[in-house]
Amino acid sequence: MIQLHDISKRYGSACAVQNVDLDVAPGRTTVLIGPSGCGKSTLLRLMMGLIRPDAGTVRFEGQALTPANAMQLRRKMGYVIQDGGLFPHLTARDNCTLVARYLSWSRDRMEGRLRELVELTHFPSEGLNRYPAQLSGGQRQRVSLMRALMLDPDVLLMDEPLGALDPMIRRNLQEELRSVFRALGKTVVMVTHDLAEAGYFGDAIVLLRRGEIAQAGSLHELLHAPADPFVTQFVNAQRQPLVVSEGTP
């Protein structure tokens, strides 16, 4: 689905990502995890073409991502960030339909799609006419998800989508989000720093350390066949919450 081949990216003198090869499998959820500054968000931005690699190529559905086609290809990707990234001057509805209107969708088509999404994300439909400032944090995140799904993209890219929410709401949304992913069967790439969340969502987990992949595999592999001491160290640091999530399928 998305292939990164020998990707490197520097910010000034700091190396954000170094010689990364990664193949995101279609129809599955891949979680990028690691300590802050490990390059996981950079990797996500590289996949969207929001930043350009210094070396290496990004392929999306077999096609090399270039500045010329990035805009077109981004419409096949939905992007959700930590605080939702909703435009405060637009209502929830307008946030969702911004691109559809630019693409001259008919009103019926837009409203039909919105109805589907409202149902899928359990967003109260009367909230569509509210502005982001009038919505709760959880509601904003649902709108952000609806916006990302509006064009029915092939891939959903999420950067700490639940990071800004308090634990109770976060827990509920995790469940809902996973059922959405399952219902849609879409390719999902998610960034998190929380191993429990990674294990909860991830079919594949990619653990990064200072711009390089430390280990890629299932949660089980990370726990029981760590590639090096850093993996063990990272896992142990987050061990406590795992008692709960390791048991769940």
Added chain:
Amino acid sequence: MSRLWIVACLLCTPAIAAAAETPSIRVGSKAFTESVVLAEIVAHLAESKGVAVEHIEGLGGTRLLWEALLAGQIDVYPEYTGTLREEIFAGESVDDAEALREALARFDLVMTKPLGFNNTYVIGMKEDLAAERGIRTIRDLRDHPDLILRFSNEFMMRADGWHALARRYHLPHADVRGLEHALAYEALDKGVIHVTDLYATDAKVRKLRLCRLRDDASHFPNYDAVYLYRRELETRTPGLVSAIRSLEGWIDEDRMMDMNVRVELDGWPESRVAAGFLAETRGIDTRSRDPRWFRDVVRYTVEHLHMVVLSLAAAMLVAIPLGVVAANRENLAQPILGLVGIIQTIPSIALLVLLIRPVSYFSDELGFPQAVVALFLYSLLPIVRNTHAGLRGISPQLRESSLALGLPRWVRLWRIELPLASRTILAGVKTAAVINVGFATLGGFIGAGGYGEPIFTGIRLNNYSVILQGAVPAALLALLVQGGFEFVDWLVVPRGLRLKPSG
């Protein structure tokens, strides 16, 4: 976006309402009574000859009139030979009338013979103070270094002005500075200053009981009053030229002082004084155009609004795109912001004078277009800077979100970035608008009309009620603009940005 159209339409209305007619000749005058009266005489003569005429009165300074005359924005104005020699042709040998005439011919200008009075500079002070100190001549000032000397700005700069005078008479006074001439009389009367420059035919000499100090060393040259006109007038309106020339030698010092006194002491409009002169001495009957207050205030308001609205609308059309460019091209940001910043530092009056010639290539009108261009230039900085700041201030998350949606550049700009920056941009426009309402009064300096006209006339006539006719509405307008922007804010700033965020 439809609300933007409402704003655009509102902006255009005054522009349509005030379309101007083109007169066939324009008379200019300087910002003092005598010059206005002499120009009014020409205006009345033109009327009697059936020539449509416009009098652009009270222009601030010789340079300005000279430039306007060369650029063809005025056709004729009253001038003094001494001023031409000392100020326009300083350093050239134009000592006799013939040499001066030849120098003027190089510019296709013609000077009449003297009208009959020599309005030379005199140095004046209050009669009682002069008597108390025993001062009769300029030379006597040497023994009174404690007196406060203040001269008109023009006199400070002239070749025969203060510095030459001080050298000639060895005057020891330190800290001698310039002052607006009209204010000097007031200051003299109140005793704030003691000595200033006057004109020989000045009505204030009688009114304020001033004494004119004798110029023993004949420092000041002759200031014979003449009319200066463009040569092409001889073919365009030959009848008017011969009528103007028939005034040569007809106005002596007493008559001129009488006319000045009529205006400044008796409060007659210059137009009536001029009409009276022509009727009395030449038997020419013309209609005097007395000012009518209400009608005038309406006209000032229309002119003032027209200047502000036009310059502001043009500034928005240029400055917002410039701000957008500055925000998106880091290498252009500093040059753009620097340039509009530099424009802001040009003194307003200097800018108005500097603009006369370049603007004359686009418009043969004097005053209004220069004022609009000056106001336009001054409006750029606040709008460019706020547009730049507003766009740069958009959070990186929102910027990235809009990029991630896969929208083209102009859609992102139009639908996301400009609306997000709208509040900051509007604040810049508002700053520019309020500043413009104030700055536009300076248009009175170059005959642009608006509230500046009564303010400058009032200062010239030392008449507070005339000043207030301009100052009060200008202040009210500034408040109105301030309030009006609350409404514009409601129209333009998206509702979502005015909400307080909830949890």
